[in-house]
Amino acid sequence: MKKLFCVLTLALSVSACKTTEPLYYHGAYNQAVYAYFKADDTTLEDQIATIQQTIQAAAQAGKPVAPGIHAHLGLLYFDTGNSDLGQQHFEQEKVLFPESAKYLDFLLKSRQGV
Numbered sequence: 001m002k003k004l005f006c007v008l009t010l011a012l013s014v015s016a017c018k019t020t021e022p023l024y025y026h027g028a029y030n031q032a033v034y035a036y037f038k039a040d041d042t043t044l045e046d047q048i049a050t051i052q053q054t055i056q057a058a059a060q061a062g063k064p065v066a067p068g069i070h071a072h073l074g075l076l077y078f079d080t081g082n083s084d085l086g087q088q089h090f091e092q093e094k095v096l097f098p099e100s101a102k103y104l105d106f107l108l109k110s111r112q113g114v
Contacts, residue, residue, distance in 0.1 A: 024063065024066035025057065025065055027058065028051075028053070029051065029054050029068070029069050029072070032050045033072060035050075036072070044079055051076065052073070055069060070090070070092040071100065074086040074088070078111055083111070
């Protein structure tokens with residue numbers, strides 16, 4: 001009887017554990033941000049490629065990208081001198097996450113020297 005109780009308890013505890021999938025796709029985003037701030041041997045172009053691969057992988061998986069991915073990609077494009085693509089990704093971030101609009105507008109104004 002004691003063994004049956006232990007087996008049932010174990011079965012219930014294992015079946016009660018439910019894992020949930022993350023709401024957003026992060027991919028290699030965390031590593032890219034770390035590489036950016038650490039400024040080690042990773043070039044801006046390598047970081048851009050990593051973020052673009054993350055965005056493509058999210059699309060293939062049918063999941064939305066995590067907040068900040070398009071903003072970070074825009075920042076990388078601004079750092080390489082490609083302000084058009086930088087602004088495009090800032091705008092994409094604002095569309096996906098409207099709560100970031102004021103901050104991204106502030107960053108755009110500071111980039112433009114207004």
